[in-house]
Structures are given as structure tokens and as C-alpha cells.
Amino acid sequence: MVQQSFQLYDTTLRDGTQMAGLALTVDDKLAIARSLDALGVGFIEGGWPGAVPKDTEFFRRARTELDLRAALLTAFGATRRPDVAVSQDPQVRALLQAETPVVTLVAKSHTGHVDRALRTTLAENLAMIRSTVQHLVLAGRRVFLDAEHYFDGYVSNREYALEVVRTAAEAGAETVVLCDTNGGSLPEEVKAVVADTIAMTGAAIGIHCHDDTGCAVANTMAAVDAGAVHAQGTAHGYGERCGNANLFTVMANLVLKRGREVIPLERLVELEPTGRVIAEVTGIPRVPAAPYVGTAAFTHKAGLHASALRVDPGLYQHIDPARVGNAMRVLVSDMGGRSSVELKARELGYDVAAGSDAVGRAAARVKELESRGYSFESADASFALLLRAELAGHTPPAPFGVESWQVAVDGDGGAQASMGLRVAGTPRTATGLGREPVHALDAALHQALDPVFPALTGLRLTGHTVRELAGDRTAPPSVRVLLSFRCGDRRWGTVGVDRHATGAALTALLDAVHYVLSDAPERRRDTESLVAAPAG
């Protein structure tokens, strides 16, 4: 059933930007807005014009550069200041100058905040709400009202909180959004307060939650169950302190668990790709365990689960990951066994017989390498090379070898690598420049090998993570490097372990080269690193 009246409202570009470590340029904001629009979100809160210069600029450029097809752009701001005529308030003027079809005003609904933060009277606060809402409605804007600190305010003074809602609705606010600003509420309370507020005011009610008790999504669901017709959140749950309600999780839950078409049904498969694109813009490391869109959301490691998944993926997954644009993955580790290796091999496109000796040998080799520090969870290409060697019965001869190498970094900048190789029997030297040693070595390899093996020209290093491994009684400390690559439209990773980071990086680089050169038949789609990796 199409719920044309449900308002799915994204505040990534305003509340979300209050997240520690998140800093967006205007270009970033425009890109994110386009991405959210493509997903089918109903409203995009673009920022706080007048208060944040970058946001004033965003709304200015949005007028000519942002062509939204589904979403309505919203400008956020505060009610007029106490004892100032609304037409004289420069911040309100800035709201209108943003020229958005919708404006969202934030107002105090907690008597304590009216007193100590705003330092005005309860009556003046209501007047501020009334006059600002009316002013914007008269100017032709649709108006939403964010009732800040509503749930705490309701506990402190229920009558006044309800009066704030009535005042806003009577002045012309289309929806009054109840905000759990400090994030301290639990679902039971949210449900009761939302139900009472709807019953006592008759207003169209929205919900805006924060995750300080780990219940932002659940609080949002509870509010919708109680009759809220508007839900706010951010991409990936970005936001101040513990973040806002994760809007990806909320929309997937509403569509898949409550049967409410809060975005067009056919757009839900864009959920994971949208999450990926937005994370690339923000540079915030993705949380692998994020519901629905996380790289690990449908990733299985336990051998017992792998055995069951061979029978029926539904045995250990609550939905078909394809519905949200994600995919099932099986991890190969010392925790899995033959079943995991077999599932992984099939995932990579190898037609292996169940219970074959090669699968058993591959599983044993994985366990042995993992005990030395290797980790194949994010290194499908390295695993594929290992598997292929076991299937063939031997390691294929290498068409080239690296015999010596050195990297220098100095005050004039960057890293320079020099390398001695043997390519098809012929000695060669190569050099390369890069930001870090791994990039310089990568460049040197391409310099030496691309002319001989043109398939390598499409191979791009996209990221690296370095992990120190403590030694023990049997082995000295070592370093594990995971590299991620893009080759054509496919992405995969490799792993290397060595005494030092650069040696480990070179091992992983060489695996990538060998993988491309070995003409692999994998039909694997994107495999991203399952460990949160810093950009670059």
C-alpha cells in the first residue's frame, strides 16, 4: 500500500554534520543530496542558512545545481529571538532567502530550557513559535516544527510541552516533530508520549531520535507504531554524540517489517549502494556490522552456520540481502572448515566438488597461514590464489620475480621506490613515485610490468590497512597488510604478512598482480574490505 502521507526526512546535511570527524564541503553536500534523492527520501534538510556560512552557500548553489526528482529541500533554523519582531530577525530572513519549499524551525518545548538556555518567559517562547510559523506560512513555505527536548520537557511539564505542539499546529505548522534531543529515552516511554500527544493535540506528529541509549531506531519504530507520520534520521546514523537514528535502518525496517512504502519499493535495492557512495563522500569509516548495508551484515564465519547456509541461506539470514542491494558472504578462517572453504570457492566461481581433497588441503593451508598472522577474511584474491594452487596440485610458475627493492622518503615530499626484477627471464629495473612506500612500489611494478602484461593497466590500488601482530614464544612480532584493489568494475583484496609493513605490502601487491595475470574465471562482484579502513 502506498503511503503517500508518510514523511521520510533526512537530516544528514544538518544534524548529521555535528558528528565528530565529519567535515563536508559544499560539493560534498550536493553529492550527498543527489544520492539521497535517488534513493527516494522525501525531505532533505540541507543545513542552517545564516548561521553556518557553508550552508548559506549550499542553498545558493542548490538553486541552480541541484535538480531533485523525488525529495523536497528543507532549510533549518530557529524561531525568532525573544522580544524581536519576526520580520526584523536576520536569521529568519536567511531562512526565507534559502528559497526552499519547506522550512523546519526548532523551538524549545522544555520549560527548563526556555528558562536557562533561552532566558525568556514561557509565554514569549510560545509567541516566538506562533509568529515565526505564521510568518513563514504567509511567505508560502510548508513549515515543520522540531520540538526540541520534547520527551524530557514532557516529563518536566507535560502541559507546556503539549501547548507548544498545539501552538505550532494552530499557527500553520504541517507536522510537529518530537525530538529526543539528549537521546535518553527508551521505546516504551516514546510510544506512550507520542500516543498521548496525538490524542491530546490532534496534530500530525513526527519523531527525531538520538542513539544515546542504543535505541534510536527502536524509538523511531515505536513512535511510528504509535501514530507518527514523519520520521527523521541520518545516513549511517551520523550525528552528534552517539548519532541520530540511522535512516537506512529505519526505512528498511518500515518497508520490510511493517510493509510501509516509505520510499518507492523498487528503490530499496539502492540502499547498500547509497550507503557506500555516501561513505565515500564523507570519508567516515563504514561500520561493517551496520544493519542491512554493512559489509558484514550478511557475512557468516561460524562453520556451523556455513553448513546450514549450504542448505538454505534463509536459515541464518532474516531477509534476502539482495532486497537491499547487499550480498551474502562467507568468511574463510580457522573458525570455518571445509564447508566455509567450499561455499567461498563457489562464491568465487569455482566449481568444487563437495568434500574433495583439494578443499580439505585448502582449508588446512588456511588454518596454517592464519596461525602465522594471515587473515583471508578481506583478501578474496589471495584466497583464490591459494585455492587455485590446491586445485591444480602445485603453485603455477611465476612469469616474473622481484629480486631487490628500496624506498626513500624525504623532506621534498613523497616516496620513491627502486626495484630490481626478472621478467620472463630478463633482468629489469624500475622506479616509482607515490605518497606512501606502498604507492611507490605499486608504481614501480606497473612501470616494469604493464608494457609486458597489458592486463595490469586496469589494476588500481584503492586502500590499505596495517595491523601490528604481537609476537609470542614461537614467532617474533610481525605486520599484516591488507590491500584493496579495483580492476575494471570488480573490487577485491589481498593480504601480506612480514616483519615490516613495507615488506608485507609488497607481498600483498604481488598477490594482486599474480591474481590479475592468472586469468581467473571468477564472476565475483564487489568484495569490499570487511575491516574499517582509513581513506587512502
Add this chain to the structure above:
Amino acid sequence: MVQQSFQLYDTTLRDGTQMAGLALTVDDKLAIARSLDALGVGFIEGGWPGAVPKDTEFFRRARTELDLRAALLTAFGATRRPDVAVSQDPQVRALLQAETPVVTLVAKSHTGHVDRALRTTLAENLAMIRSTVQHLVLAGRRVFLDAEHYFDGYVSNREYALEVVRTAAEAGAETVVLCDTNGGSLPEEVKAVVADTIAMTGAAIGIHCHDDTGCAVANTMAAVDAGAVHAQGTAHGYGERCGNANLFTVMANLVLKRGREVIPLERLVELEPTGRVIAEVTGIPRVPAAPYVGTAAFTHKAGLHASALRVDPGLYQHIDPARVGNAMRVLVSDMGGRSSVELKARELGYDVAAGSDAVGRAAARVKELESRGYSFESADASFALLLRAELAGHTPPAPFGVESWQVAVDGDGGAQASMGLRVAGTPRTATGLGREPVHALDAALHQALDPVFPALTGLRLTGHTVRELAGDRTAPPSVRVLLSFRCGDRRWGTVGVDRHATGAALTALLDAVHYVLSDAPERRRDTESLVAAPAG
């Protein structure tokens, strides 16, 4: 009110280890167990003896090396296999050989799983439960029964699911734990199912949730509200796919929001330190936004929030962070203004007058540097140097300077730095070795400066992150490096921006040295990086 009957149950060392990217040694597991015990957790599920060799070893060593003061150690395993006598089942024998006071058995409670995963009859499954529970009770063990896939099983065949619970309880299982194994449930359903199960069976009921709908914590709270007396979860919500219920969040919610003493009240202040210690053992990057324990959980960036927090921290925090061992932090960024700078300065121990010119100049300098790529959010020491220069009205003269440097990395391993400096007017050279260029430069600085400035001997580099910054029409691409340090018992960070990573790292290293040398009066406690950093 002391709830001696509430069972707070941690499965970090068993279910938690199924998380992608998590690999623990036996030493790691022992360390984590001690940490959980110190926090006051009631039960620690140590692993699956017999099935996972590392876990068999863990229980063996635990007997002599693990001296638990509060918690009871639990061994996890499956009911006997179909059609095998319980005394003949080697896995059950392994459970007993673990010699734990408590054993937790997992059993199927979903008819679909009994049929397709176990491939046995519904009656035999009940017999497996009955005989295995009785066998362990007769051997003197306390027994818990994990009813796997309970919520899906209840929907599929309610009668059978209830029969599983009755069978386990009648056979002697002290608590029957209802598991939302696929994680697809929402709080409303969990509450109804738990309430019905308690009413229909009279058994002591526990709850075990996964976060696939983003509601694991809320589902757990709902179950406890409905009468569950036992709650399972993991540290930081570690676990397969989207993870298990975050036990830190659950226990803090139960104590602070429901007034239930599920751990000794005086231990709650150990929550954040415990989270930090366990994350150091696992090496999994901490999520800054994690409720209660996250580095960003009580971190405020918006200028508006900072203004209010100056008046009363309770205006934008749902609890006093000290109750969970955390602290309020204010971020300095282009989003804050004078209030943020002032709060931060006070946080660092500077007695600045509200509205002073120096604060205004510092705020302007921060905005200008941030537009060039700097980020002071995780770099308190760099910010302190900036602030001090504005307070003094000039940059203090430097006691030394670096005039040239070079770093080389080669196939024999590691990085070697050489440096030319001028120290108190005298030219000096220095060299240093390290895993990465930043470590080698750090070593060279110490070689040159420690003999002259002994205060530097306590300065330790503990981590670094590198972030590429795209250029724009006004500036070429650059790199931002954040370094974290420990000096004595204090931790703080510095930042550097340059065309290349190593140059940026040197800038940040020099800030750290200048910070230590400038004899700062800060009384700041730990400041950790607010951006998830890879180990090392």
C-alpha cells in the same frame, strides 16, 4: 534494590568471536575474561570446548590461570547428536571436561531447523534436549538452555517452541534463553513472545538478541520489561553479521534507566575503561559514537550546544558521563565559535576570560587552519599550542629546528631516517629506525633531543591516521596526519597537514615535542583520538 537473581551473561568469547575481523589468542581470551569479571558481569561464556581447539585450551588454562571473583565461567555446546546416547557423545564429554560450574546448551526450537539443519524428528530433538540437560545436571552442573531461532520458531510453530522450553525446564535447565538468532525481530514482537512464553511455561526466561534490525538493545530491554531474568550480549556488541546486543549499553540502561542493579553499582564507573581495555586486546577499531563508552558519546561540536553546556552540562547530556567512567568533551571546529574555544580552553586547564580577545583570535585561527585541511578535533596538543600563542600574543621561540630530513625503506625491512637539526644554535645530525617513516623520524628526534631535553624521554607515539584531502580550485591535494601520544599518564594528539604524508607526520611530531617542552599547565586527563584509528 539489589537484584541478586538477575543474570547478566557475556558471550564475547564465544558468540562475539564470530565477528568478521576478530581473532583472539587464548591469552587474549583470558585477559578479556579478567576484565569482564572486574566489571561485575555475572556469567562469562568462555567458548565451545571440543568444537574449537583454542577453546578447549582456554578452559584448560582457565582452571589454574583465571581467578574469577564475581563471574561464573560457562562452557557452551550443543545437545547430543540425534540417535546417539548422551554418554557416548564426545562433544558432551568435552563440555564436562571443561569443568565449569555452568554449562549452556544450544538446541533447536524451530521445527524448520530441526527438519532441514538437524535432519531429525521433532520428538528426537526434544529427547536430545531432555537427556543432555539431565546428564549435565546429574554431573553437578548448573545448566542454561539457549533456544536457537526461538522467535522465528514461535511464529512458525508456537506449540513446539513452547514445548522445547517446557522440556528443558522440566529436565533441570535453570534458565531457558530465547534467542533471536537471525536478528530479525522488533521490540513489540519480542515483548509479546516473552510474556506469552513466561505465562505458558512458568520457566525462568533469558534473552539473546542480534542487531540485524538495529534493535538488539531495545529487544533486550523489552524482554526484561516483560519478565526476562537473564540477558546475554557481548562487549561492544561484537558478533556475527550485525553483532550481538551490546552488553555495555544493556547494563548501563538497566542500571541507569530501570534502576536494576545488574552489576554492583560501584562498578559502573568501570564501564568506559573496560571498553577501552577490551578494544585494545581485540584490536577492533572502537566506534566513537557507541552509547555510554564511545569516545564521542559525550562529545559536543555544535556551537549552540557549547553555549548551553557552559550554563549546565545536563542541558545536552542525558546522564553525567562520570557515572560510566566517561567524560564530556567539546570539539573545536569551524562549527563551534568562541564558546567552543572557551570551553575547550577551560577543559585544558587555561583560565580564560569569557569573551576575551585572545579567545576570539584563537577561534578565527582555528577556522582559517580548518579551511586548509587542519582538524583539531583529535589534536588537543596542537590546539593548546595555538591557544597559547594567541594568549601570549606571539609564537614562543623554538629551542630547536629541523633543517633537513630523509627516510629510506628497503627490502631488508623497516624505515631509516636521517635528519639535520639545529639545537640551541648548534648543528646536529641524528638517525632513527622504525617500522614506518613516522616511527623512524620519531626515533631520530628522540636521539637528537632527549639528551638535551630529558622531559622528552617519557613521550611515546601510540598511533597515527592518515587522511587524503582532495584539492579544489584554490589548493592542491594534501594529506592530514593525526598522531596520538602518551606522556606519563596523559594521552593527547597532534595534527599536521602537508603535500605528503611524511611531511605532515613530521609537522605533527614537532607539535608533540614543542608541547612537552613548553611546560604546559594542563590538568587534562586522557584524550583519545575521536576518529577510529587502525592499531599502530
